[in-house]
Amino acid sequence: MLCLTDEVTDTYRRILLAARPRGLVDDSTLLIDDTAEVPEPADGQALVAVRHLSIDPTIRTWMDDAPGYLPPIAIGDVVRSGGLGEVVASRTDAFSVGDTVFGMLGWQEYALVDGADSSLAVVPQGLDPAVVLGVLGVTGMTAYFGMHDIGRVASGETVVVSGAAGATGSVAGQLARIAGAATVVGIAGSDDKCAWLVDDLGFDHAVNYRTEDVGDRLRATCPRGIDVYFDNVGGGILDAALANLARNARVVLCGAISQYNEDRPVGPANYLQLIVTRSRMEGFLILDYLERFPEAQLEMAGWVMEGRIHHREHVVHGLDHAGEALNLLFSGGNTGKVVVAV
Amino acid sequence: MLCLTDEVTDTYRRILLAARPRGLVDDSTLLIDDTAEVPEPADGQALVAVRHLSIDPTIRTWMDDAPGYLPPIAIGDVVRSGGLGEVVASRTDAFSVGDTVFGMLGWQEYALVDGADSSLAVVPQGLDPAVVLGVLGVTGMTAYFGMHDIGRVASGETVVVSGAAGATGSVAGQLARIAGAATVVGIAGSDDKCAWLVDDLGFDHAVNYRTEDVGDRLRATCPRGIDVYFDNVGGGILDAALANLARNARVVLCGAISQYNEDRPVGPANYLQLIVTRSRMEGFLILDYLERFPEAQLEMAGWVMEGRIHHREHVVHGLDHAGEALNLLFSGGNTGKVVVAV
Numbered sequence: 001m002l003c004l005t006d007e008v009t010d011t012y013r014r015i016l017l018a019a020r021p022r023g024l025v026d027d028s029t030l031l032i033d034d035t036a037e038v039p040e041p042a043d044g045q046a047l048v049a050v051r052h053l054s055i056d057p058t059i060r061t062w063m064d065d066a067p068g069y070l071p072p073i074a075i076g077d078v079v080r081s082g083g084l085g086e087v088v089a090s091r092t093d094a095f096s097v098g099d100t101v102f103g104m105l106g107w108q109e110y111a112l113v114d115g116a117d118s119s120l121a122v123v124p125q126g127l128d129p130a131v132v133l134g135v136l137g138v139t140g141m142t143a144y145f146g147m148h149d150i151g152r153v154a155s156g157e158t159v160v161v162s163g164a165a166g167a168t169g170s171v172a173g174q175l176a177r178i179a180g181a182a183t184v185v186g187i188a189g190s191d192d193k194c195a196w197l198v199d200d201l202g203f204d205h206a207v208n209y210r211t212e213d214v215g216d217r218l219r220a221t222c223p224r225g226i227d228v229y230f231d232n233v234g235g236g237i238l239d240a241a242l243a244n245l246a247r248n249a250r251v252v253l254c255g256a257i258s259q260y261n262e263d264r265p266v267g268p269a270n271y272l273q274l275i276v277t278r279s280r281m282e283g284f285l286i287l288d289y290l291e292r293f294p295e296a297q298l299e300m301a302g303w304v305m306e307g308r309i310h311h312r313e314h315v316v317h318g319l320d321h322a323g324e325a326l327n328l329l330f331s332g333g334n335t336g337k338v339v340v341a342v
Numbered sequence: 343m344l345c346l347t348d349e350v351t352d353t354y355r356r357i358l359l360a361a362r363p364r365g366l367v368d369d370s371t372l373l374i375d376d377t378a379e380v381p382e383p384a385d386g387q388a389l390v391a392v393r394h395l396s397i398d399p400t401i402r403t404w405m406d407d408a409p410g411y412l413p414p415i416a417i418g419d420v421v422r423s424g425g426l427g428e429v430v431a432s433r434t435d436a437f438s439v440g441d442t443v444f445g446m447l448g449w450q451e452y453a454l455v456d457g458a459d460s461s462l463a464v465v466p467q468g469l470d471p472a473v474v475l476g477v478l479g480v481t482g483m484t485a486y487f488g489m490h491d492i493g494r495v496a497s498g499e500t501v502v503v504s505g506a507a508g509a510t511g512s513v514a515g516q517l518a519r520i521a522g523a524a525t526v527v528g529i530a531g532s533d534d535k536c537a538w539l540v541d542d543l544g545f546d547h548a549v550n551y552r553t554e555d556v557g558d559r560l561r562a563t564c565p566r567g568i569d570v571y572f573d574n575v576g577g578g579i580l581d582a583a584l585a586n587l588a589r590n591a592r593v594v595l596c597g598a599i600s601q602y603n604e605d606r607p608v609g610p611a612n613y614l615q616l617i618v619t620r621s622r623m624e625g626f627l628i629l630d631y632l633e634r635f636p637e638a639q640l641e642m643a644g645w646v647m648e649g650r651i652h653h654r655e656h657v658v659h660g661l662d663h664a665g666e667a668l669n670l671l672f673s674g675g676n677t678g679k680v681v682v683a684v
Binding site for chain 2: 067068069234239253254255256259264265266267268269270271272273274275276277278279280281282283284285288
């Protein structure tokens, strides 16, 4: 006998990809559908009420019909997204009613999940959902493994982070400081964000790319050149960083938010500086580090509690606003992690 | 009392950089000067009669007024170039008359060298100058350290080399084969070059980029993706390779001959494939490996004698033709190492 909580209604809301966007998402590319019936879990399944969505730039890349690390979201499918939810019905030993689970729950009020799906994790109770999705979640983990495993930051080095007021960038810069970097420079898109980086997060310098010449400022703030450049944005800012590399530098390719809404990305014209400076540019995907999350999360949780890592979340209320929340990442309207409270 | 051989005349010929070229070099950018007097070595110096010049794409980059790994050649200076010469007068214990020396002798008939200059090397007698400058010289060494130290080629892997009929590329592909690569593909600019790669050098496939779609051919010849891409050319061919990388691939940035005559290089638009495939793109300079040349030259000489590495040289006769020899590299008029016999 299946026991659904009273939260379950007959139908539920979900956001479908109606058409492939060119540029930002809008009403012509996203469809809010409230006609689907709340499903009942089959044997081995559980029903999850989605509470919070993790809004990440990579979601936009999944909307393109282009080769990527995951298949494109099919037209008519629910928008793929990480999220936190509460198990409200279960026919699997893997999840109990009341469990909080993290996984690819999608932009919808309910998700049917499989007890055998190893990508789902039960999250301890009592943690702030925004922290679970942010600094201890995929964005924080991306900063951690990107800065350490790919950037190989070392004591005394000069580190520059773009998208530095974002969920990943803000943590990446603070991790560089904890690792003993001599100089940490953040690049962000407003004076308020720059003030937050320097005053609250302990960056040595912040560059407002909308009002300052990034190349000039990097030359001035990094006189010995950049040892680690953690890139979230691509475009002209990546080129400015390439022009200021130290010898044997490491360029960590985390993302290219300036390019995701373009039909065709612009490549970094200064890439030959990688030869002149004997440097490398390397990409990574956080999917490859899932097994090492627990150790990293433990370390990060310690730093958060010690006040050595600060974080901010930008919570958007209402599933219907998930598209606008995604667009915030590209307009720079957020500081820190963007979360939708469903 | 100084004893000059009878080869020394009163004046000598040298080629000066008259103006910074845009595109190929010509009479407006190079000046043949025959007015300089043959100098007499001071104490600690030697006079070298230049016999053979190593014509390399990097010479073109030194002609630009742009930051690089060496300062630009000053206007009015002799064009900087590696070369082999014979010591014809000496006032240093470092060199004896009759020695063959390798170093940055420049595009000129005579060079005054310093006995304390550690960048000069005495070359054993009896070796073919074209071999010394090519497969055992900077180009062969570039292939060796690029393929092994940066490319980290491993047995069973798929390797693609661009500029594959050039001095460096032709050796790089053969070194991949010796290292046990399962598939070696070369990209070159004529059917004759492609035939040479497959028939004589043992490449599995060759792609003529002038008549074939490089992306299509790489997809067809590298069904499991490219593990090591050794890039000498940049531009659209680099983009085609990036679109066909295997996971954890290594892109070796050796050069970008398609870009050296451009005002501003075009960056690789497909660089975000480095994220999708968790790959790296890394530059290097052969200057950093000088200390390891002897071990590598010994190994290479063995492979040459065993017939496992084939090589070709394209000898241009006459110092006055050095500019045309340089232009050959960009028109693709050469197969193998370009050498000027002074």
